[in-house]
Amino acid sequence: MSITTTGNLGPMILQSLAPAMLYVPTPTMNYITVADKVSMPSNGGTTCRFMRPRALVPPTVQLGNAGIDPPAQVPQRDIIDAQMAFFGTGCIINEQVILQDQEGVLAWVSERLAVAMRQAEDLILRDYIVSAASTINAGGGSNGDNPTNLGVSDFSLVAATLDTNNAYKFMSGIEGEDKFGTGPVRSSYFMLTSTELQPDFDGLTGSGFLSSWNYPNNTSALPSEYGSVYNVRILTSSEAPVARAASANSRDVYYNTVLGKQAITHINQDGYSMNLIYRDPYYSGMLAQNATLAVKFAQAQAITQDTAIRNLLCTRSGN
């Protein structure tokens, strides 16, 4: 008796495509989330200009009874200029790919281009902040390095610095509720930091750190929010900036951006924030073989309140 198996009578077509695409690992994009958004008009030149009035001297000296006016003050302003820049990337796809591939290649390539563009916006903001914002080295940790690992006093210090500078907080706080294991959340600045520091934050549980899961109402937490310490709510991302082996003792140095409202502004130009461009093969060479898919965007960025932003540098508690 012979048994017919797939060895001698296999399927005519060996594979079939699973119905859903696998996910693409993508970092959370926190920098664009917290940036102010401004649109520069078309035909508006190359440079976006911000104006911030300066405070006048408060008239704290009484006029007296002489009937003489005090001298006039001259109003002053600060001007911040940022140059617009253009970015773009794309793919050239042969028509045979479009014709023969089973999956919707144009659809998923379009999606990837859009995500690449959004990630570029975020990375540009990230690196700009690394370059242009001043730094504070953490000193509240115990690892003896410079900067040290984060201690709760570092959160307190940076929040006090921004408060002293009269920065505006982002969030108004979450009132406590009668739920086990939860605690109220203070009005807060945001800290944009690395997912690699999450174990260090967990290590501060009980001494100031409150996990976002322990908020009285965690629907108030942002998707990337890991928790809070005092007046700082912590947003983590795997793309937060890290200077590898850069501390005094050669540990990795994490750039934790702590900021208030209007500290950083993202500028586009007249809706040029994104163009998805598809060109049919008709526009390629003599035989019209290749389609192109591309994205293009314009972006400038500026630190618009330098007193409301600090990069709190730290290392990890271990190696």
Add this chain to the structure above:
Amino acid sequence: MTEYSRMARGVFTSTGAAQVIYLPFEPNVIEITNFTAAGTPAQNGVPFASWDVSMGNGGGVIQAFNATPVLTTDVMSAGGFSTFDAALALQYGAQQQIASISKASPAVVTTASAHGYSTGDIVIMQGLYQTTTTGMPQICNIPFVVTVTGATTFTIPWNTNQSNYTALSASPTGAFVKKVLYPFLYSPEVSYISAVATGTTTTITTTAPHNMVVGQEVAFRIPSTWGTTQLNSLPNEVIPGSPIYGYVTAVGSTTQVTVNIDSSTYTAFNSNPTVASVPGLTHPQMLSVGDINSGGWPYTGADLYPSPTVNGATTINGPSIYGAFVNNTRKGFIVGAGSGVTLTSTVLCGAASDVLKWKAYRTDI
């Protein structure tokens, strides 16, 4: 060559040092003709050279004149052509062991092997301990511009000839230096301060090029350890809460500016913090907060609307206000100052004043 390949050409006059060429792409084929060397054949002249991406960064093929002089060929293994994609911050070169650092001003850094740096490169250092309580950890992670003085030596603009610094010697364990690959991606950026000269105006010396211009509005962040805290933009005793800024009135050098702040009565700057202060020691900084300029970048005889310059090089993004925040991300290639493996007296980028014509390609296939 297909329709999507990229081609570019240009001309530059050599300074005798490596030449950076900005392009909107990273080439995979480069050719240069040293027009001067080709026209005046002389020993060690390199009239023609080329590179293919398969040779790797630093490589190349050269044609050079021998003593006769007749053209001969050689290859390069270092200091040849290289490409770059300066897009993301905090990228570093390989770390190198530090053999010693002197107590001097400027401090002399000696590496255990040839460092390969060029004057103007930016470096950071780590692990600058001679013992657990002595050394120079105060200057770890500060970006310094280097002045190369030898194959294994360079200086950094910092005065280590002070009481709280101990010379490093005998290649301390963990003492490393590494090059910051892409500094100045966004300009002007935060600068670290090495000296402050107080007076009716205030002169600031920075550890690396500040990229500031006259009219730049600046703020200071000087922790109390470093002395001159009165320069800090806050607190303000006269108008509480209102930041105090200064303006750049003169640019003395790439690492020195004068600002219009009368610091005659301010505390002297102290660049001599103790080693014990190092955990948590924040370095003194100067940052740009804006500018008072309203025109474009100065016309210098070339483009009518020139692009801003950053660290001496023109950015790729067209005109802007003088002193604006600009994006300086860039791509391109470098014509190195290295020599052939056999013809060791040749110089790829030519001698100063040589005119070189280049072609660069990015091929599809």
